[in-house]
Amino acid sequence: MKLGRLNHIGVATPSIAASIAHYRDVMGATYITEPFDLPEQGVRVCFIDTPTMSGMDGTQIELIEPLAPDTPVGKWLENKPYGGQHHLCFEVPDIEIARGEFEALGKRILGPTRIGAHGTPIFFLHPKDMEGILTEIMETPKGEGH
Amino acid sequence: MKLGRLNHIGVATPSIAASIAHYRDVMGATYITEPFDLPEQGVRVCFIDTPTMSGMDGTQIELIEPLAPDTPVGKWLENKPYGGQHHLCFEVPDIEIARGEFEALGKRILGPTRIGAHGTPIFFLHPKDMEGILTEIMETPKGEGH
Numbered sequence: 001m002k003l004g005r006l007n008h009i010g011v012a013t014p015s016i017a018a019s020i021a022h023y024r025d026v027m028g029a030t031y032i033t034e035p036f037d038l039p040e041q042g043v044r045v046c047f048i049d050t051p052t053m054s055g056m057d058g059t060q061i062e063l064i065e066p067l068a069p070d071t072p073v074g075k076w077l078e079n080k081p082y083g084g085q086h087h088l089c090f091e092v093p094d095i096e097i098a099r100g101e102f103e104a105l106g107k108r109i110l111g112p113t114r115i116g117a118h119g120t121p122i123f124f125l126h127p128k129d130m131e132g133i134l135t136e137i138m139e140t141p142k143g144e145g146h
Numbered sequence: 147m148k149l150g151r152l153n154h155i156g157v158a159t160p161s162i163a164a165s166i167a168h169y170r171d172v173m174g175a176t177y178i179t180e181p182f183d184l185p186e187q188g189v190r191v192c193f194i195d196t197p198t199m200s201g202m203d204g205t206q207i208e209l210i211e212p213l214a215p216d217t218p219v220g221k222w223l224e225n226k227p228y229g230g231q232h233h234l235c236f237e238v239p240d241i242e243i244a245r246g247e248f249e250a251l252g253k254r255i256l257g258p259t260r261i262g263a264h265g266t267p268i269f270f271l272h273p274k275d276m277e278g279i280l281t282e283i284m285e286t287p288k289g290e291g292h
Contacts, residue, residue, distance in 0.1 A: 002174040006196040006205050009155065009234070013277060022277055026251060027236070028148040050152040050236075054200035059152050082278035085231035088155070090173070090196075105172060131159060131168055132230035 001101050004091035007118070007138055008047065008060040012073050013083035016044055016065035023048050023061070035063075038117060042071030045117050062089070062117065087124070089136035095121040098137050147247050150237035153264070153284055154193065154206040158219050159229035162190055162211035169194050169207070181209075184263060188217030191263050208235070208263065233270070235282035241267040244283050 013019040016035050023029040031049035038045060044065045050058040064086060066074035076086065092098040095113055102109060108126035116122035120139040127134045159165040162181050169175040177195035184191060190211045196204035210232060212220035222232065238244040241259055248255060254272035262268035266285040273280045 001172075003169070003176065003194075003196060005198055006155075006207075009152075011277065011279065019277055023149070026147075026248075026253070026276075030149065048149075050149060050205075052151055052198070052200070052203045054198070054203050057198045057200050057203065059196075059205040061152075080278055082274055084273070084278035085234070088231070102172075107172070127230070128228055130172075131157065131165055132226055132228035133157065 001092065001098055004093070004140065006059045007089045007091050008062045009085065010062045010064055010087035010089065010134075010136070011083065012064045012066075012077055012080070012086040014065065014077055014081065016046060016063050019063045019065075019083065020046065023063075035065075037067065039067065040114070042067045043073050047117075087134040087136050089122075089138050091138050091140040093140055095123070095137065095139040098139075099123060102137070147238065147244055150239070150286065152205045153235045153237050154208045155231065156208045156210055156233035156235065156280075156282070157229065158210045158212075158223055158226070158232040160211065160223055160227065162192060162209050165209045165211075165229070166192065169209075181211075183213065185213065186260070187219075188213045189219050193263075233280040233282050235268075235284050237284050237286040239286055241269070241283065241285040244285075245269060248283070 020032055029048045033047045035044050035046040046063050048061040052058040064073055068074055107129040110124040113121050113123045116138055120141050122136055122138045125135040166178055175194045179193045181190050181192040192209050194207040198204040210219055214220055253275045256270040259267050259269045262284055264287055266287050268282055268284045271281040
C-alpha cells in the first residue's frame with residue numbers, strides 16, 4: 001500500500017468536556033466539533049482541527065470518552081487516569097483492498113470492517129503487529145480523494 | 147495561545163531500522179529522512195512525511211530510538227517492548243512567549259528550552275498537566291511561518 005493521509009490522532013479522556021476546555025483554553029484550538037455518541041463502539045467523540053500553512057487540511061485530534069467503564073476505552077483508561085494517546089488513523093482509497101493487504105502481511109485485524117466516526121468504513125489493527133500502536137485504517141471520504 | 151501546526155507525532159521504538167522497514171514496507175511511506183543522533187537527549191531519530199491533499203504540509207512521524215537503556219526513552223520502553231506513541235509536538239511562532247503562557251497557567255515545564263531535532267528551540271510539558279500527553283512545544287522554523 002501507499003501511505004495515506006494521517007487523518008487523526010485518537011486521544012482518550014475521562015471527560016470530553018474537560019478536554020475540550022483544555023484544547024480551547026490552554027492550547028488555543030478554535031475549530032472543535034460538537035461531541036456525538038458512537039454507541040456501537042461505546043464512545044463519545046469530537047474532533048479538533050489543527051492548522052496547516054495551506055488551510056484546513058491538518059491532522060485532527062479525536063477526543064474519545066468512554067460511554068461506560070466496561071467498554072474497550074473505559075478499560076484502557078483504568079491505568080491512565082489522565083487519558084492519553086490511544087490510536088493513529090491513516091486514510092486509504094479503498095478499505096477492502098487495504099484489509100486484504102494487511103491480511104496478506106499477517107497483520108491481525110480487530111473485528112469486522114465497520115462505519116467509523118467520519119461515516120466511512122474503518123478497521124483496527126493490533127498494536128503488537130503495528131510497532132506498539134493501535135492503528136485505524138479509514139477509507140477517505142468520497143470527494144476528498146488525493 | 148493559538149493552536150499551532152501539529153508538527154509531528156513522536157513514536158518510540160526499540161529499533162529505528164526495524165521501524166523504518168515497517169513504515170516503508172507495510173505502511174508504504176516514501177519520504178523517510180536519514181536517522182541522526184541527538185546525544186544530549188539520548189536518542190537517535192528520523193522523520194517520516196505523511197501526505198496531504200495540498201502537498202508536503204503533513205504532520206510527520208518522528209521515530210525515536212534510545213541511544214542507551216538508561217535514558218528517558220530507554221526507560222519509557224522498558225514496559226513497552228513494541229514501542230508506541232511517545233509525544234505530540236505543536237508549533238508556536240515564539241518559544242519564549244509560549245513558555246511564559248504555559249508557566250502562567252501553572253503547567254509544569256520539563257527542563258530548559260533547548261534546540262530540538264528541527265534545529266529550533268523546544269521544551270516539553272508534563273503529561274499530567276496535558277491530558278496525559280507528553281507535549282513538545284517547538285518554535286516554527288524561520289521561513290515556514292503561517
